[in-house]
Amino acid sequence: MKQNKQFFISKPLKSQTHAWNPSTGRNHKGRITAWHRGGGHARLYRNIDLKRKLTQGIVVGLEYDPNRSAFLARIFNPDTKEHSYIIAPTKLQKGDIIRSNSKRNGVQNGHSKALRHILTDSLVYNLSLLPGENGKILRAPGSFGRVLKRTSTLTKIRLKSGQFRWFNIETMATYGTVSNPNARFVKLKKAGQSRWLGRRPIVRGVAMNPVDHPHGGGEGKTSGGRPSVTPWAKPTKGPSTRRFRIQPKPNVKI
Template identity: 85%
Template sequence: MKQTKQSFLTPPLKSQTRAWNPSTGRNHKGRITAWHRGGGHARLYRNIDLKRKLTQGIVVGLEYDPNRSAFLARVFNPDTKKHSYIIAPTKIQKGDVIRSNSTRNGLQNGHSKTLRHILTGSLIYNLSVYPGKDGKILRAPGAFGRILKRTNSLAKVRLKSGQYRWFDIKTIATNGVVSNSDSRFTKLKKAGQSRWLGRRPTVRGVAMNPVDHPHGGGEGKTSGGRPSVTPWAKPTKGPSTRRLRVQPKPNVKI
């Protein structure tokens, strides 16, 4: 999907954004439970229609979302005069018309339908686990699933991981493949880019002082001098799995 720089400079919709307060890896007591998180650029969260029951209209633009790697499509509904966001599929362009909860059989890119009305062998994304719920599966860039088989009540889908799962035939999915499939080739140019994304540095234990880590200290460069452990001296690679064979004692008669 070819994008222009100008399409990503469009400010987000005020009616579809809200404040976003990241947790910085801390729990309700303020203690760090997920390390190496924090900082980052200020973000606004975009309200995205993941149910895909009512959003339909004309695609008026494609936008960047700081909270995900895939692009967003801004959809204008001429009937309600309202804008909304959806996860953009590949090959979607400005001016395309999309429909939600459609009953037409076919390969309409960006149309959402129940699995009952999607052709067998079609590529889908934004798949919900249960009928009426938000799409939870196949939302990453370049992700897609394929419908392999259908019965009167279930549909068999092959996911991106290669797993085969059965879903209720009333669940909703979207035709197409998630946009920005080349995001996995993105390389960070400097350490500051990681800080913009909210990723803090990872420090090796051998580079610390003895008071900070069991691997720390020593004269010059050392490799730890012991099996790898956590900062709390627990084995990082799990307990030893080697079984020492005990030699039987010889029967000595006196």
């Protein structure tokens, strides 16, 4: 982290930013689906190359991104004279060369390749679910996956959660580990800092009226009067309500 501070860039590229209208937790019908969101400081969205098929050049520096906890790396291509952004890996230095969709052997930090050309037991991030799509998983600070096994059509990767998943061998991934692994240790200085980040206060159900929550109401101070439930009266201290998508077993050809 101390090394990275030497080449941090304070202002983003105007050509790679545009206005961002936050949803404040509402869906396309205007109904709140993610609670306790709203307000916050105005943000500009950075156009990031998540496909990692074209971006290549020299690392100019690192930048802070208000839309994610990981840092961004600004890449300058001397051939096209253009700048672009990628999600920065750890141990990235100013002046490093970044290549995308490379077919060369070896492990280069920040280089992207198809899983076909990535060595087993390598650490990767910014992994797409299908060939040609944006990288959607392993993008959080400090995240990485480990390539365990490769067949003629599929690659087996252990994700940060410990889950094992098979991916198409033509899927793109990037060597390394996502930058800023200490982001989870940041402590907010005051309540207003949480509001700057767009997080609104959370109110207990027992402090509400009966019309707002099943725990609400009652004379004086109560503890709810019933087992803990959600605002829709579903038990919160019972079995898991998460729905797991069963992934079909691939036809592995060795």
